[in-house]
Amino acid sequence: AQTVTQSQPEMSVQEAETVTLSCTYDTSENNYYLFWYKQPPSRQMILVIRQEAYKQQNATENRFSVNFQKAAKSFSLKISDSQLGDTAMYFCAFMKLTDSNSGYALNFGKGTSLLVTP
Amino acid sequence: DAGITQSPRYKITETGRQVTLMCHQTWSHSYMFWYRQDLGHGLRLIYYSAAADITDKGEVPDGYVVSRSKTENFPLTLESATRSQTSVYFCASVGVTEAFFGQGTRLTVV
Numbered sequence: 082a083q084t085v086t087q088s089q090p091e092m093s094v095q096e097a098e099t100v101t102l103s104c105t106y107d108t109s110e111n112n113y114y115l116f117w118y119k120q121p122p123s124r125q126m127i128l129v130i131r132q133e134a135y136k137q138q139n140a141t142e143n144r145f146s147v148n149f150q151k152a153a154k155s156f157s158l159k160i161s162d163s164q165l166g167d168t169a170m171y172f173c174a175f176m177k178l179t180d181s182n183s184g185y186a187l188n189f190g191k192g193t194s195l196l197v198t199p
Numbered sequence: 200d201a202g203i204t205q206s207p208r209y210k211i212t213e214t215g216r217q218v219t220l221m222c223h224q225t226w227s228h229s230y231m232f233w234y235r236q237d238l239g240h241g242l243r244l245i246y247y248s249a250a251a252d253i254t255d256k257g258e259v260p261d262g263y264v265v266s267r268s269k270t271e272n273f274p275l276t277l278e279s280a281t282r283s284q285t286s287v288y289f290c291a292s293v294g295v296t297e298a299f300f301g302q303g304t305r306l307t308v309v
Contacts, residue, residue, distance in 0.1 A: 126291075
Protein backbone atom coordinates (compact mmCIF):
# COMPACT_ATOMS: atom_id res chain seq x y z
CA ALA A 82 0.00 0.00 0.00
CA GLN A 83 1.15 3.49 -0.77
CA THR A 84 1.57 5.63 2.34
CA VAL A 85 1.82 9.39 2.55
CA THR A 86 3.49 11.06 5.51
CA GLN A 87 3.26 14.70 6.54
CA SER A 88 5.55 15.19 9.50
CA GLN A 89 4.43 18.71 10.44
CA PRO A 90 0.99 18.74 12.09
CA GLU A 91 1.05 22.52 12.51
CA MET A 92 3.03 25.39 11.07
CA SER A 93 2.93 29.14 11.34
CA VAL A 94 4.30 31.85 9.06
CA GLN A 95 4.11 35.60 8.95
CA GLU A 96 2.39 37.35 6.13
CA ALA A 97 4.65 37.91 3.07
CA GLU A 98 7.13 35.28 4.25
CA THR A 99 7.88 31.91 2.66
CA VAL A 100 6.96 28.57 4.18
CA THR A 101 7.65 24.98 3.12
CA LEU A 102 5.41 22.04 3.94
CA SER A 103 6.95 18.58 3.86
CA CYS A 104 5.58 15.36 2.42
CA THR A 105 7.12 11.95 1.87
CA TYR A 106 5.52 8.89 0.33
CA ASP A 107 6.24 5.25 -0.15
CA THR A 108 5.53 3.40 -3.37
CA SER A 109 7.03 0.90 -5.74
CA GLU A 110 5.17 2.39 -8.69
CA ASN A 111 6.86 4.38 -11.41
CA ASN A 112 3.91 6.29 -12.83
CA TYR A 113 1.74 8.29 -10.48
CA TYR A 114 0.51 11.76 -9.56
CA LEU A 115 1.16 13.80 -6.46
CA PHE A 116 -1.06 16.61 -5.25
CA TRP A 117 -1.35 19.27 -2.63
CA TYR A 118 -4.90 20.08 -1.59
CA LYS A 119 -5.95 23.04 0.53
CA GLN A 120 -8.88 22.81 2.92
CA PRO A 121 -9.99 26.15 4.35
CA PRO A 122 -12.53 26.41 7.18
CA SER A 123 -15.29 26.09 4.58
CA ARG A 124 -14.26 22.41 4.36
CA GLN A 125 -14.01 22.48 0.57
CA MET A 126 -11.06 20.53 -0.84
CA ILE A 127 -9.22 22.75 -3.31
CA LEU A 128 -6.45 21.53 -5.60
CA VAL A 129 -3.36 23.68 -5.13
CA ILE A 130 -0.84 21.98 -7.37
CA ARG A 131 -0.26 18.73 -9.25
CA GLN A 132 2.93 16.88 -10.21
CA GLU A 133 3.22 14.01 -12.68
CA ALA A 134 5.92 11.59 -11.60
CA TYR A 135 7.30 11.20 -15.09
CA LYS A 136 8.03 14.93 -15.32
CA GLN A 137 11.35 16.02 -13.86
CA GLN A 138 10.43 19.68 -13.86
CA ASN A 139 8.88 20.89 -10.63
CA ALA A 140 5.33 22.18 -10.93
CA THR A 141 4.58 25.84 -10.22
CA GLU A 142 1.28 27.68 -9.79
CA ASN A 143 1.74 31.36 -9.06
CA ARG A 144 2.99 31.59 -5.44
CA PHE A 145 2.94 27.82 -4.99
CA SER A 146 5.73 25.53 -6.11
CA VAL A 147 6.90 22.04 -5.30
CA ASN A 148 10.24 20.37 -4.81
CA PHE A 149 9.75 16.88 -6.23
CA GLN A 150 12.54 14.43 -5.48
CA LYS A 151 11.44 11.15 -7.03
CA ALA A 152 14.34 9.02 -5.84
CA ALA A 153 13.94 10.29 -2.29
CA LYS A 154 10.12 10.05 -2.56
CA SER A 155 9.76 13.58 -1.31
CA PHE A 156 7.22 16.19 -2.40
CA SER A 157 7.37 19.47 -0.50
CA LEU A 158 5.18 22.53 -1.09
CA LYS A 159 6.63 26.02 -0.95
CA ILE A 160 4.31 28.97 -0.48
CA SER A 161 5.91 32.31 -1.30
CA ASP A 162 4.62 35.71 -0.20
CA SER A 163 2.20 34.07 2.24
CA GLN A 164 -1.21 35.67 2.52
CA LEU A 165 -3.82 35.55 5.28
CA GLY A 166 -6.07 33.59 2.91
CA ASP A 167 -3.52 30.80 2.80
CA THR A 168 -4.51 29.83 6.34
CA ALA A 169 -5.89 26.31 5.94
CA MET A 170 -5.23 22.62 6.32
CA TYR A 171 -2.98 21.29 3.56
CA PHE A 172 -3.06 17.68 2.45
CA CYS A 173 -0.49 15.87 0.40
CA ALA A 174 -1.95 13.12 -1.79
CA PHE A 175 -0.70 10.25 -3.94
CA MET A 176 -2.63 8.92 -6.90
CA LYS A 177 -1.65 5.87 -8.89
CA LEU A 178 -2.50 5.79 -12.55
CA THR A 179 -4.99 3.18 -13.66
CA ASP A 180 -3.38 -0.19 -14.20
CA SER A 181 -5.34 -3.23 -15.30
CA ASN A 182 -3.18 -5.55 -13.23
CA SER A 183 -3.51 -3.85 -9.91
CA GLY A 184 -5.86 -1.73 -7.93
CA TYR A 185 -6.22 2.00 -7.72
CA ALA A 186 -4.87 4.32 -5.06
CA LEU A 187 -5.75 7.79 -3.87
CA ASN A 188 -4.08 8.19 -0.50
CA PHE A 189 -3.70 11.23 1.72
CA GLY A 190 -1.38 12.35 4.46
CA LYS A 191 -2.79 13.45 7.81
CA GLY A 192 -2.47 17.10 6.91
CA THR A 193 -0.56 20.17 8.02
CA SER A 194 -2.46 23.04 9.59
CA LEU A 195 -0.95 26.29 8.35
CA LEU A 196 -1.59 29.59 10.12
CA VAL A 197 -0.58 32.82 8.42
CA THR A 198 -0.24 35.67 10.90
CA PRO A 199 -0.28 39.42 10.23
CA ASP B 200 -24.13 22.22 -13.57
CA ALA B 201 -21.17 19.89 -13.92
CA GLY B 202 -19.62 18.73 -10.71
CA ILE B 203 -19.89 16.46 -7.74
CA THR B 204 -22.48 17.00 -5.06
CA GLN B 205 -23.12 15.41 -1.70
CA SER B 206 -26.30 15.40 0.29
CA PRO B 207 -27.16 16.17 2.95
CA ARG B 208 -24.55 18.72 4.04
CA TYR B 209 -25.40 18.16 7.70
CA LYS B 210 -27.09 15.25 9.42
CA ILE B 211 -27.83 14.38 13.03
CA THR B 212 -29.00 10.86 13.71
CA GLU B 213 -29.47 8.55 16.64
CA THR B 214 -27.41 5.51 17.52
CA GLY B 215 -28.68 2.41 15.77
CA ARG B 216 -30.43 4.17 12.91
CA GLN B 217 -29.63 3.57 9.27
CA VAL B 218 -28.29 6.58 7.42
CA THR B 219 -27.49 7.03 3.74
CA LEU B 220 -25.19 9.70 2.40
CA MET B 221 -25.60 10.52 -1.25
CA CYS B 222 -22.95 11.37 -3.83
CA HIS B 223 -23.63 12.37 -7.44
CA GLN B 224 -21.17 13.33 -10.18
CA THR B 225 -21.91 14.58 -13.68
CA TRP B 226 -18.65 13.76 -15.48
CA SER B 227 -19.18 9.98 -15.86
CA HIS B 228 -15.89 9.36 -14.06
CA SER B 229 -15.27 5.66 -13.52
CA TYR B 230 -13.58 5.90 -10.14
CA MET B 231 -15.33 7.21 -7.05
CA PHE B 232 -14.24 7.22 -3.42
CA TRP B 233 -15.66 7.71 0.05
CA TYR B 234 -13.47 9.10 2.83
CA ARG B 235 -14.02 10.08 6.41
CA GLN B 236 -12.10 12.96 7.94
CA ASP B 237 -11.30 12.97 11.63
CA LEU B 238 -8.95 15.22 13.57
CA GLY B 239 -5.49 13.71 13.64
CA HIS B 240 -6.28 11.08 11.02
CA GLY B 241 -6.54 13.04 7.81
CA LEU B 242 -8.72 11.41 5.16
CA ARG B 243 -9.22 7.70 5.52
CA LEU B 244 -10.62 5.63 2.70
CA ILE B 245 -13.86 3.78 3.46
CA TYR B 246 -14.79 2.31 0.08
CA TYR B 247 -14.06 2.95 -3.54
CA SER B 248 -15.59 1.96 -6.84
CA ALA B 249 -13.87 1.38 -10.17
CA ALA B 250 -17.10 1.33 -12.20
CA ALA B 251 -20.79 0.60 -11.88
CA ASP B 252 -21.32 -2.59 -9.88
CA ILE B 253 -17.63 -2.77 -8.90
CA THR B 254 -16.75 -1.74 -5.37
CA ASP B 255 -13.96 -2.54 -2.95
CA LYS B 256 -13.07 -1.91 0.67
CA GLY B 257 -10.69 0.72 1.81
CA GLU B 258 -8.92 1.22 5.11
CA VAL B 259 -11.95 1.60 7.41
CA PRO B 260 -14.97 -0.22 5.85
CA ASP B 261 -16.54 -1.75 8.96
CA GLY B 262 -20.09 -0.55 9.58
CA TYR B 263 -20.51 0.89 6.08
CA VAL B 264 -22.11 -0.40 2.91
CA VAL B 265 -21.89 1.04 -0.61
CA SER B 266 -23.56 0.40 -3.90
CA ARG B 267 -23.05 1.67 -7.44
CA SER B 268 -25.88 0.74 -9.72
CA LYS B 269 -25.27 3.81 -11.91
CA THR B 270 -21.96 5.41 -12.82
CA GLU B 271 -23.00 8.83 -11.54
CA ASN B 272 -24.18 7.79 -8.07
CA PHE B 273 -22.24 6.28 -5.19
CA PRO B 274 -24.28 6.23 -1.97
CA LEU B 275 -22.75 5.33 1.39
CA THR B 276 -24.94 3.67 4.01
CA LEU B 277 -24.31 3.33 7.71
CA GLU B 278 -26.32 0.26 8.54
CA SER B 279 -26.58 0.92 12.29
CA ALA B 280 -24.97 4.21 13.19
CA THR B 281 -22.58 4.39 16.15
CA ARG B 282 -21.08 7.40 17.91
CA SER B 283 -17.66 6.48 16.52
CA GLN B 284 -19.04 7.20 13.05
CA THR B 285 -19.49 10.86 13.90
CA SER B 286 -17.27 12.47 11.30
CA VAL B 287 -17.07 14.53 8.14
CA TYR B 288 -17.56 12.40 5.04
CA PHE B 289 -16.17 13.26 1.61
CA CYS B 290 -17.00 11.76 -1.72
CA ALA B 291 -14.55 12.10 -4.60
CA SER B 292 -14.51 11.21 -8.27
CA VAL B 293 -11.34 10.91 -10.27
CA GLY B 294 -10.69 12.24 -13.74
CA VAL B 295 -7.60 11.53 -15.79
CA THR B 296 -5.29 13.74 -13.76
CA GLU B 297 -7.20 15.02 -10.76
CA ALA B 298 -9.58 14.08 -7.98
CA PHE B 299 -12.68 16.21 -7.46
CA PHE B 300 -14.39 16.43 -4.11
CA GLY B 301 -17.90 17.04 -2.93
CA GLN B 302 -18.58 19.64 -0.26
CA GLY B 303 -18.58 17.07 2.52
CA THR B 304 -21.28 15.84 4.90
CA ARG B 305 -20.95 16.50 8.60
CA LEU B 306 -22.61 13.56 10.36
CA THR B 307 -23.28 13.56 14.07
CA VAL B 308 -24.47 10.39 15.79
CA VAL B 309 -26.06 11.01 19.18
